Amino acid sequence: MSIVLDPAVQAAVDGGQIRRLDLIRFDLPGRTVGYHRGGRPFTYNGLTYIPNRFLSAGSMSSALGVAVTTRTITFSNIPTADVNDAIAKIEEFNYLNAPVIIAHLCGDPATDQVLGVLASSIYEIDKVKFNKSAISEGGERNLTLSIDLQPPGRSARGSTQVKRSQEEQQFDNLSTDTCLEYASVTGSQPVEWGQKSG
Incomplete structure (x- = not known):
């Protein structure tokens, strides 16, 4: 399968000088929210992505048999003081099977201008886990949020008959x-x- 990139993106890739911006978008029931790993809010396609919370896009894992490929993403600073932060209170939403889009944008490193999309993948939320750290000297714990993702149900399980x-x-x-x-x-x-x- 060949992937056709926007000509501006292809030229930047061929030139070997690009800046990559990773975005993640959650379409929770009644609420759409986005995050990225930059230092300030970033608006793309009408959605403002919240900075500094999305720690890792994770790696994919798969197995033989009827299991589908999964991906785990990690977030920090749970809970947060921001009352509008949907991911910090994800348990208030019916999040199971909610669509998640992970996109990688291509930017010009000299101007920080977005040239286009390098790649994007769509997933569904499968599982949410809260991981506690060890207790610090001040008696506090840090909490990270891990979200297990799977490819969209019907396309993934259509190939496994599950x-x-x-x-x-x-x-x-x-x-x-x-x-x-x-x-x-x-x-x-x-x-x-x-x-x-x-």
Whole structure:
């Protein structure tokens, strides 16, 4: 698969002098918020990205079988004094499977002007973890937030044939498909399958 870059981006890449800016955007239910690793707020495509919170874009990990490739991203300074910071209070949102876009912009190192997009990837939130540090001499702990991401459900699980819910099964097949109707309760409730005798 070949990737076609904007001519200005391609020229900068060929010239060997670029500045990369990593952005991450969360489309949480009812709220869109963005973060980057720069030192001041940065506005791109109408969204202001908050600085100094997005620590790491993480690496991807995968395995054989039906597992999909995952990626873990890390944030610092949780909680924060900013009451409008959605990622610091992510548990107030129905964040599971919310879309996340990680983009890498190409900039001119001399002018800091954004030339275009080098690459972007879309994911869904799979899991959120809070990690506590050791207690400092002052009796305080630091908290970091790790968010596990997976590729968008239907495209990823379409290749592995794995479905997580009846809604996904119905989306991929028929709106009346009830194949996964009891999937969430089979571990705790006995369910009869097949034909009933007499």
